[in-house]
Amino acid sequence: xxxxxxxxxxxxxxxxxxxxxxxxxxxxxxxxxxxxxxxxxxxxxxxxxxxxxxxxxxxxxxxxxxxxxxxxxxxxxxxxxxxxxxxxxxxxxxxxxxxxxxxxxxxxxxxxxxxxxxxxxxxxxxxxxxxxxxxxxxxxxxxxxxxxxxxxxxxxxxxxxxxxxxxxxxxxxxxxxxxxxxxxxxxxxxxxxxxxxxxxxxxxxxxxxxxxxxxxxxxxxxxxxxxxxxxxxxxxxxxxxxxxxxxxxxxxxxx
Amino acid sequence: xxxxxxxxxxxxxxxxxxxxxxxxxxxxxxxxxxxxxxxxxxxxxxxxxxxxxxxxxxxxxxxxxxxxxxxxxxxxxxxxxxxxxxxxxxxxxxxxxxxxxxxxxxxxxxxxxxxxxxxxxxxxxxxxxxxxxxxxxxxxxxxxxxxxxxxxxxxxxxxxxxxxxxxxxxxxxxxxxxxxxxxxxxxxxxxxxxxxxxxxxxxxxxxxxxxxxxxxxxxxxxxxxxxxxxxxxxxxxxxxxxxxxxxxxxxxxxx
Numbered sequence: 001x002x003x004x005x006x007x008x009x010x011x012x013x014x015x016x017x018x019x020x021x022x023x024x025x026x027x028x029x030x031x032x033x034x035x036x037x038x039x040x041x042x043x044x045x046x047x048x049x050x051x052x053x054x055x056x057x058x059x060x061x062x063x064x065x066x067x068x069x070x071x072x073x074x075x076x077x078x079x080x081x082x083x084x085x086x087x088x089x090x091x092x093x094x095x096x097x098x099x100x101x102x103x104x105x106x107x108x109x110x111x112x113x114x115x116x117x118x119x120x121x122x123x124x125x126x127x128x129x130x131x132x133x134x135x136x137x138x139x140x141x142x143x144x145x146x147x148x149x150x151x152x153x154x155x156x157x158x159x160x161x162x163x164x165x166x167x168x169x170x171x172x173x174x175x176x177x178x179x180x181x182x183x184x185x186x187x188x189x190x191x192x193x194x195x196x197x198x199x200x201x202x203x204x205x206x207x208x209x210x211x212x213x214x215x216x217x218x219x220x221x222x223x224x225x226x227x228x229x230x231x232x233x234x235x236x237x238x239x240x241x242x243x244x245x246x247x248x249x250x251x252x253x254x255x
Numbered sequence: 256x257x258x259x260x261x262x263x264x265x266x267x268x269x270x271x272x273x274x275x276x277x278x279x280x281x282x283x284x285x286x287x288x289x290x291x292x293x294x295x296x297x298x299x300x301x302x303x304x305x306x307x308x309x310x311x312x313x314x315x316x317x318x319x320x321x322x323x324x325x326x327x328x329x330x331x332x333x334x335x336x337x338x339x340x341x342x343x344x345x346x347x348x349x350x351x352x353x354x355x356x357x358x359x360x361x362x363x364x365x366x367x368x369x370x371x372x373x374x375x376x377x378x379x380x381x382x383x384x385x386x387x388x389x390x391x392x393x394x395x396x397x398x399x400x401x402x403x404x405x406x407x408x409x410x411x412x413x414x415x416x417x418x419x420x421x422x423x424x425x426x427x428x429x430x431x432x433x434x435x436x437x438x439x440x441x442x443x444x445x446x447x448x449x450x451x452x453x454x455x456x457x458x459x460x461x462x463x464x465x466x467x468x469x470x471x472x473x474x475x476x477x478x479x480x481x482x483x484x485x486x487x488x489x490x491x492x493x494x495x496x497x498x499x500x501x502x503x504x505x506x507x508x509x510x
Contacts, residue, residue: 016276017277017280019276020267020273020274021273021274021276022272022273025272083370085374085377085378085382085383085384085385086385087385087504090377090378090381090382090385091382091386091501091504093382094382094385094501094503095503095504097499105491105493106493109499111379111382112378113273113370113374113375113378114370114374115338115368115369116374119368122340122345122366123340123366123367123368124366127340127346127348127349127366128340130341130342130346130349131342132389132390132391132392132406133389134387134413134415135384135387136387137387142504142506143505143507144507147506150412150414151387151413151415153413154410154413154414154415155409155413157409157412158406158408158409159405159406159409160389160406233353235349235352236360237361238357238360238361239361244352246346246349246353247346248349249342249398250350250397250398251397251398
């Protein structure tokens with residue numbers, strides 16, 4: 001019996017201080033490293049580690065490659081930014097396992113969770129996800145835009161805090177504009193909105209605004225957008241520091 | 256100027272392999288440790304660390320205590336299980352900061368994110384949160400049940416995967432029954448459902464079932480419940496192993 005296996009590793013948002021010991025250990029024992037170039041680049045090279053970097057949007061090819069290597073006995077680390085279970089490699093892995101044969105289904109697969117982009121953004125902002133929230137990917141590569149619209153409307157109906165992943169890309173710069181147009185129809189224009197880009201990395205920046213005033217063009221693929229619920233609010237600070245953004249645990253709490 | 260500050264620390268779901276280096280370091284530099292007894296109990300005692308354990312449901316008293324200590328110059332670690340930003344201490348902290356005076360608002364507060372219970376559960380199950388999802392707390396201590404109902408209905412309308420936090424407690428054993436009754440009205444009874452209890456701890460267990468067949472009485476305060484979307488599915492494995500549960504990234508993907 002082969003000792004090959006697949007470790008789908010969450011690298012977290014960027015800095016090593018946010019990477020779990022489990023993830024670090026997986027990178028130490030792996031024989032093969034698979035992932036999108038920028039994530040693979042975060043992992044230190046060492047003797048005995050074969051590196052297979054790939055382009056964006058080839059998640060299934062990566063998963064298929066990992067299965068082939070694991071069946072040969074390799075210990076394969078498939079790396080994702082953030083948490084592999086949230087809009088990342090874990091789902092792609094099981095899509096390929098599902099479509100494979102009995103040998104593919106027998107491969108040992110372990111998902112190693114990590115801190116996701118929305119959690120890093122929330123931590124910097126205060127506690128915007130402090131109450132019921134939803135996470136929606138605005139990418140329409142793999143799902144019809146009607147489904148995205150349906151979910152944005154449902155999120156507004158439910159008065160959820162909304163974390164928007166993949167808000168824009170070069171191929172679809174208008175998605176975030178359409179999403180904001182939709183949300184402006186049903187939510188107060190005073191709703192706090194945060195654009196949180198590359199949190200934890202040197203180029204980190206945050207723009208805090210409102211749904212009415214937001215300029216969606218500042219969002220790119222490295223940006224996580226948080227749109228508040230009717231309860232989400234700011235708490236002012238002194239000395240020119242950015243206000244805290246938080247959503248109370250109570251509904252109808254008076255400031 | 257005082258060097259006092261507050262570090263709101265996510266301990267993760269339990270095992271040290273899921274705790275970030277940032278969280279571990281915070282526990283090493285703190286002068287004071289505040290939190291609910293079972294979380295405080297996870298932190299090793301050492302010289303120079305004053306421990307203040309408290310009961311459940313006194314989050315604001317804990318936050319107030321942390322502010323008072325920080326204003327005296329203490330480095331206060333306020334510990335939460337999972338991620339403090341997700342149904343945990345971070346929101347309570349800002350509720351108290353908001354209601355405080357200018358000195359309270361000037362205290363340095365840092366939120367240290369962690370792996371949350373839904374991520375740990377998802378990792379063990381496969382990739383159930385692999386597409387759009389929402390997180391709802393079923394606790395009605397602080398919000399009216401009508402809001403919970405509104406959000407459950409919206410989550411079903413949007414065909415989100417649903418992570419249910421705080422599904423039941425001794426004080427309100429019926430909440431999860433009411434939630435399931437509501438979801439059964441609008442979602443297919445074949446929808447995969449997982450009860451994931453104490454993931455990462457010695458008493459970990461998982462029950463995989465369907466919305467129609469689920470027995471809600473197995474949920475307690477240590478259980479995270481995941482209810483699938485219409486796309487969430489099982490992938491069978493050999494050798495009596497539990498099937499994978501995952502939600503594809505595509506909408507309408509055929510198995």
